[in-house]
Amino acid sequence: xxxxxxxxxFAIIAHIDHGKSTLAxxxxxKCGGIEEREMRDQILDxxxxxxxxxxxxxxxxxRLAYKAKDxxxxxxxxxxxxxxxxxxxxxxxxxxxxxxSLLVVDASQGVEAQTLANVYQAIENNxxxxxxxxxxxxxxxxxxxxxxxxxxxxxxxTSNAVMISAKTxxxxxxxxxxxxxxxxxxxxxxxxxxxxLLVDSWYDSYLGVIILVRVKHGILRKGQKIRMMNTxxxxxxxxxxxxxxxxxxxxxxxxxxxxxxxxxxxxxxxCEVGDTITDEKRPADKPLPGxxxxxxxxxxGLFPVDAADFEDLRDSLSKLxxxxxxxxxxxxxxxxxxxxxxxxxxxxxxxxxxxxxxxREFNLDLITTAPSVVYRIELTNGEQVQLHNPADMPEVTxxxxxxxxWIKATIMVPDEFLGPILQLCTERRGxxxxxxxxxxxxxxxxxLPLNEIVFxxxxxxxxxxxxxxxxxxxxxxxxxxxxxxxxxxxxAEPVDALAFIAHKGQAESxxxxxxxxxxxxIPRQMFQIAIQAAIGGRIVxxxxxSALRKDVLAKCYGGDVSxxxxxxxxxxxGKKRMRQFGKVEIPQSAFLAALKMGxx
Amino acid sequence: xxxxxxxxxxxxxxxxxxxxxxxxxxxxxSIDQESWRRALLRELAHxxxxxxxxxxxxxxxxxxxxxxxxxxTTAALLEAVAGHxxxxxxxxxxxxxxxxxxxxxxxxxFRAAGVNRLSMGLQALDDASLRFLxxxxxxxxxxAAVALARDIFPRISFDLIYARPGQTPAAWALELQRxxxxxxxxxxxxxxxxxxxxxxxxxxxxxxxxxxxEDAAADMFELTATLTAASGLPAxxxxxxxxxxxxCRHNLLYWRGADYLGIGPGAHGRLTDRSGRVSALNQxxxxxxxxxxxxxxxxxxxxRIALSGEERRAELVMMGLRLTEGLSASRFARQTGLALRGxxxxxxxxxxxxxxxxxxxxxxxxxxxxxxxxxNSVIGALLV
Numbered sequence: 001x002x003x004x005x006x007x008x009x010f011a012i013i014a015h016i017d018h019g020k021s022t023l024a025x026x027x028x029x030k031c032g033g034i035e036e037r038e039m040r041d042q043i044l045d046x047x048x049x050x051x052x053x054x055x056x057x058x059x060x061x062x063r064l065a066y067k068a069k070d071x072x073x074x075x076x077x078x079x080x081x082x083x084x085x086x087x088x089x090x091x092x093x094x095x096x097x098x099x100x101s102l103l104v105v106d107a108s109q110g111v112e113a114q115t116l117a118n119v120y121q122a123i124e125n126n127x128x129x130x131x132x133x134x135x136x137x138x139x140x141x142x143x144x145x146x147x148x149x150x151x152x153x154x155x156x157x158t159s160n161a162v163m164i165s166a167k168t169x170x171x172x173x174x175x176x177x178x179x180x181x182x183x184x185x186x187x188x189x190x191x192x193x194x195x196x197l198l199v200d201s202w203y204d205s206y207l208g209v210i211i212l213v214r215v216k217h218g219i220l221r222k223g224q225k226i227r228m229m230n231t232x233x234x235x236x237x238x239x240x241x242x243x244x245x246x247x248x249x250x251x252x253x254x255x256x257x258x259x260x261x262x263x264x265x266x267x268x269x270x271c272e273v274g275d276t277i278t279d280e281k282r283p284a285d286k287p288l289p290g291x292x293x294x295x296x297x298x299x300x301g302l303f304p305v306d307a308a309d310f311e312d313l314r315d316s317l318s319k320l321x322x323x324x325x326x327x328x329x330x331x332x333x334x335x336x337x338x339x340x341x342x343x344x345x346x347x348x349x350x351x352x353x354x355x356x357x358x359x360r361e362f363n364l365d366l367i368t369t370a371p372s373v374v375y376r377i378e379l380t381n382g383e384q385v386q387l388h389n390p391a392d393m394p395e396v397t398x399x400x401x402x403x404x405x406w407i408k409a410t411i412m413v414p415d416e417f418l419g420p421i422l423q424l425c426t427e428r429r430g431x432x433x434x435x436x437x438x439x440x441x442x443x444x445x446x447x448l449p450l451n452e453i454v455f456x457x458x459x460x461x462x463x464x465x466x467x468x469x470x471x472x473x474x475x476x477x478x479x480x481x482x483x484x485x486x487x488x489x490x491x492a493e494p495v496d497a498l499a500f501i502a503h504k505g506q507a508e509s510x511x512x513x514x515x516x517x518x519x520x521x522i523p524r525q526m527f528q529i530a531i532q533a534a535i536g537g538r539i540v541x542x543x544x545x546s547a548l549r550k551d552v553l554a555k556c557y558g559g560d561v562s563x564x565x566x567x568x569x570x571x572x573x574g575k576k577r578m579r580q581f582g583k584v585e586i587p588q589s590a591f592l593a594a595l596k597m598g599x600x
Numbered sequence: 601x602x603x604x605x606x607x608x609x610x611x612x613x614x615x616x617x618x619x620x621x622x623x624x625x626x627x628x629x630s631i632d633q634e635s636w637r638r639a640l641l642r643e644l645a646h647x648x649x650x651x652x653x654x655x656x657x658x659x660x661x662x663x664x665x666x667x668x669x670x671x672x673t674t675a676a677l678l679e680a681v682a683g684h685x686x687x688x689x690x691x692x693x694x695x696x697x698x699x700x701x702x703x704x705x706x707x708x709x710f711r712a713a714g715v716n717r718l719s720m721g722l723q724a725l726d727d728a729s730l731r732f733l734x735x736x737x738x739x740x741x742x743x744a745a746v747a748l749a750r751d752i753f754p755r756i757s758f759d760l761i762y763a764r765p766g767q768t769p770a771a772w773a774l775e776l777q778r779x780x781x782x783x784x785x786x787x788x789x790x791x792x793x794x795x796x797x798x799x800x801x802x803x804x805x806x807x808x809x810x811x812x813x814e815d816a817a818a819d820m821f822e823l824t825a826t827l828t829a830a831s832g833l834p835a836x837x838x839x840x841x842x843x844x845x846x847x848c849r850h851n852l853l854y855w856r857g858a859d860y861l862g863i864g865p866g867a868h869g870r871l872t873d874r875s876g877r878v879s880a881l882n883q884x885x886x887x888x889x890x891x892x893x894x895x896x897x898x899x900x901x902x903x904r905i906a907l908s909g910e911e912r913r914a915e916l917v918m919m920g921l922r923l924t925e926g927l928s929a930s931r932f933a934r935q936t937g938l939a940l941r942g943x944x945x946x947x948x949x950x951x952x953x954x955x956x957x958x959x960x961x962x963x964x965x966x967x968x969x970x971x972x973x974x975x976n977s978v979i980g981a982l983l984v
Contacts, residue, residue: 524814526957526977549818552975554791554839556922558608558854559623559868562880565914571980583951 002075007256008183009214011079011095011127013119014104015112015470019134022166023104023175024062024080028245030172031064031076061199061212061258063242068180076179077242077258079199081118086347088474089292090200090326092121093274096290097199097214097258100128100183102175103156107133107141107163110149110441112470113412119154130178131161137168145439152438188255194218194226194279196253197288201271203323209265213253213277216288220253220261225280229287233270234280235263269325294326296344297405297475298351298454299388301332301369301497302358303340305588309364310339316362317341320354327354332389336497336579336591337367342389344374348454367588369497371454376403376478391496393485396536403478405450408433410443411461413469418442420464428452429503447476451501486511486540488518489532491582497591508533512541514594521590524548527583604657604688605871606853607681609640610864611666612887615701618734619799620761620792624866624885625664637673639894641680643863643883646899648684651861651871656681657688658850660696661715667697671709678714692755692849694719699745700737707752717755717848719788720745725775729764734799746782755846757786762820764792765809769819776824780831785846789824790839791817818973825969838922838972855923857916857935865890865900876937879906912936913943918979921958926966940965948981 014020064076081094095101101122105111122129131150133143147158162178164171199212213220220226220240227234241249242259253259265271272294276287304313317329327350332342345351351371358364375387378400387393387402409430413421415437425432425446434445448457453473461469486507488498498518502510511533518531525548533541556564579586614625659681661674678693694717695710702720710718722742724730730738737745742758749756760779762772779787792811794804803809812820825835833841837855840848853860862869862883869881883900884890890900907915913936920927929940936943952958957971957978971978 526974526981527955548974548977549814550821550973551977552821552838552973554793556838556854556919557851558860558862558870559866561854561870561915561919562868562882565911565918568914568918568979568983571976572984583955 004188004256005185006072007075007077007186008100008179009077009079009098009186009256009258010179010183011081011098011101011122012104013101013115013122015106015115018104018106018109019166020104023134024078026166026169026172027064027078027176028062030176031066060245061243062245063258066176066180069177074180079258086350088117090273091118092125092290093197093199095122095125095127097197098127099186100130102130102132104132104134105146105150107136107143107146108138110146111153111412113410113472114470116153116410117472117474128183129156130182131156131158132175133161133163134166136163137165137170149438153443186256188215189217190219190255192217193282193284194220194277195284195288196220196277198271198273198275198277200273201268203268207262209268209271211261211271213261214258215253215255217255217284218279219255220277222251226263226277227280227283228271229276229278230272230291231270231275235265238262238264267322269321272325294346296328296346297450298345298347298371298373299342300351300371301334301337301340301389302343302355303334303337303367305365305367307338312362313341313358313364316358316364320357324354326350334497336495337588344388348458370500372501373405373450373454375483375501390485390501391499393501401480402483404481404483406447406476406479407450407453407473408476409446409448409471409473411446411469411471412441412443413465415440415442417465417468421461421469424460424464428457449481484535487534488514489534490586491530491584493581495591498594507535508540511535515541515543518590518594519543519545521593522586525584529584604655605651605859605861606658606660606850607656607861607863608867609659609661609666609677610862610867611661611663611669612865613668614663614665615668615736616734620733622795622798623664626887633670633673635891637676639891640673640677640863643894643899644677644680645684647861651685654685655688656685656691658692658853660694660850662696665698665701666695667701667706671706671713674710674715675713692717694848694850696721698737699742702745702748704748707748711752716753717757718749718753720749720756720758722758723761724764725760725778732764733761743782750784755786756784757788757848758783759788759790761790761792762824763812763817765811767812769816769823772820773823773827776827780827780833783833785833785843786848787828787833787841788839789841791821821973834924836924838975855919856931857919877906878912879904909936913938914983917944917982921967921975921979924966926961926964929963929965944982945984948984952978952981
């Protein structure tokens with residue numbers, strides 16, 4: 001058993017591409033956690049998506065044994081945290097499991113918006129923060145300027161910042177020494193009732209659910225009966241251990257230690273991040289502070305492109321939920337898209353990840369409807385409802401008021417792009433809260449309606465700043481707003497999948513945009529097609545697609561009959577992917593393309 | 601079962617391959633006329649027993665360029681047909697010819713062999729267009745060939761291809777007027793289409809040329825219908841125009857769902873057996889493969905597939921609605937044992953009739969002018 005004085009628990013905070021994974025790789029290598037031949041890049045990112053996108057989705061930990069210059073050997077627990085706003089709560093729990101953080105900043109790029117949010121979280125968790133300037137070997141590195149920026153923007157003392165190059169290995173030893181000398185050791189009482197923080201969990205197809213824990217007080221033992229204080233569920237612990245990153249089984253995890261436990265748990269849905277694990281027989285009086293249930297903030301419909309894949313989609317969603325309890329789904333039927341599911345996510349990235357995993361790991365072809373936020377509606381009869389699907393919005397006369405979620409967004413951008421960015425925020429109904437400069441970079445803080453963010457905000461931001469702007473947000477509060485539902489009609493029949501909610505001031509122009517787009521996307525038919533956008537009963541935009549004029553084979557003789565008949569049969573096959581609107585049939589692909597708004 | 605049937609002979613050779621043509625045609629350095637004649641005769645004889653006693657109403661020599669066939673071969677084949685089957689009194693015997701392969705002596709020889717209808721591939725009445733289409737003749741040769749053919753054959757027809765790159769409706773109207781003046785009693789007028797496997801296909805995909813857009817193509821189709829009708833050569837099929845009574849009887853067999861025998865490489869056939877079941881036959885496409893199959897087995901049939909009821913119905917509808925006269929319900933009932941109304945998609949038929957794409961004319965279900973322009977969609981609605 002390592003005594004508390006020889007334990008250091010730390011997280012790494014960094015913006016994408018600032019070198020977090022490379023630094024983790026170097027630390028693992030240096031402390032001999034893994035053989036040289038087993039080493040590969042980004043060893044902690046196990047999912048393909050994590051490697052490709054350079055993001056961390058699941059928290060990971062690794063225990064390092066480091067023999068410091070004082071001659072003592074320390075147990076260093078590295079906590080690799082998810083680095084995205086969608087997983088802000090998961091990040092906060094990962095940070096709550098540590099006493100300190102390494103703040104890794106690219107010595108030429110400087111602090112980005114995302115870094116900022118995570119640093120503030122670390123400060124909230126009373127972390128000792130060690131600034132680390134990475135990539136100092138690059139010609140463009142300006143460590144002095146960046147240090148100053150860190151002091152100006154975050155208010156951290158950078159006089160003893162560690163200078164490294166994770167790529168070449170320069171300064172790695174200094175990082176390890178800083179961890180040992182500057183971070184506090186954990187506190188904990190081995191004799192107290194067990195209190196362990198559930199940091200994260202995932203499903204392993206061989207081992208079942210693996211739970212990542214930080215033991216605060218008491219001892220977590222193999223064979224022990226435990227209870228989740230929030231869900232109330234009890235389990236027998238089959239095994240405990242830690243990662244090197246390989247799994248190493250031990251008999252117990254002591255106060256201050258980070259590791260895993262296995263307890264024949266079937267689904268991660270039973271393991272809520274932030275829950276407190278205690279002893280069944282001698283429970284703690286109260287759980288650890290800071291638990292919050294998962295609340296999806298962005299919803300969208302997921303439909304199989306081929307209706308025959310519906311059952312596969314259902315299976316895949318349930319399998320995926322084994323490993324990610326933070327999204328939810330329920331069956332939904334759309335006249336335009338058939339059978340599918342309404343799914344809730346922590347944010348847009350989370351949505352993209354789930355969609356991508358479904359397509360990649362389960363080989364499904366999916367249609368995603370435009371993301372929507374959760375509106376709160378008070379009906380005239382006093383009832384409160386939450387609206388997840390724009391198509392379900394009640395009639396105006398039945399609503400007393402409607403509220404939408406707002407966010408607090410932080411954007412950091414070189415000042416040359418500031419003008420267009422302020423304009424974008426204003427267009428999106430933003431209210432400026434703050435504008436400060438650090439060197440030639442501006443930091444603006446805005447309140448914005450979340451529904452303006454899910455509507456292509458991030459893409460626009462990237463394009464007008466040529467990729468230089470960084471953006472982060474936190475959910476702020478609900479606020480009453482003048483919102484209307486825009487219905488898209490094809491030949492006077494509503495296309496549920498294209499309905500959306502917008503602020504009154506923008507509803508008409510967005511309705512027009514979709515109508516124009518649909519006109520280009522729907523192939524001409526035997527009949528003229530009217531495409532309209534309506535707010536309530538009022539038509540606000542109208543396009544008309546003229547009828548097909550010519551569709552006939554020039555030649556068809558004896559030798560052509562079989563071939564042309566087969567063509568016809570294929571056409572019939574294709575009709576399965578068509579949706580009937582009055583007299584006309586519209587290919588699903590047209591709706592799919594119309595849903596991809598905002599890339600023009 | 602209708603006891604008459606037609607015979608199609610395929611001569612697969614051309615002097616050069618045209619860039620728009622997706623027919624089974626080949627350019628051969630030399631052709632052994634003798635072995636080809638023997639093989640065609642042998643395959644013809646192979647089908648005689650199962651069609652014994654039936655009457656031949658039409659014979660069609662297509663290709664390729666069948667006018668490159670030795671007239672003696674044509675004569676031998678026609679003689680053999682007459683030996684195997686009784687011939688209809690008004691038998692129609694058509695030969696396809698290219699204007700560049702024609703001279704008076706050969707014309708007379710074909711006529712003497714029994715050919716009574718000549719169908720010529722003129723394709724355009726404009727030298728630049730003829731070059732674009734890869735044709736070996738010019739307008740002068742074409743008009744001379746037509747004049748010569750008119751003197752020698754009782755019936756003649758020629759083909760034109762329109763809606764060519766850069767062609768305006770006005771330019772086509774002028775060209776069509778000249779064609780009508782030149783024509784006797786039959787014209788085939790096709791819109792240019794780009795088919796996979798032709799030289800035009802990759803060129804078009806690359807953007808080397810563009811076809812007229814849908815509206816221009818529709819305008820040209822409509823003005824074709826108007827001009828030909830005004831000159832007494834109305835459309836009797838999507839792309840075929842004739843003085844009433846001068847329709848190509850052989851091609852009518854295809855559109856009316858009658859039987860035909862296909863002889864030669866890549867030829868297709870439809871034969872009804874004694875139980876009333878229709879089979880689709882197709883012969884080996886590659887000339888040498890077909891030739892050796894015939895030498896070995898007596899025939900070059902690659903597939904012989906009995907059509908399902910649904911397939912047969914689809915073919916009858918798809919072909920029948922191409923004709924101006926339309927699809928005969930009584931003939932359809934004879935051919936399938938089913939009432940036409942019941943065999944078609946009910947709501948599709950209602951909508952197509954209600955919206956003026958189809959109409960009933962007594963026994964016949966006809967596509968209207970408006971319906972013919974979008975016939976693929978009309979057929980699609982009926983066969984859901």
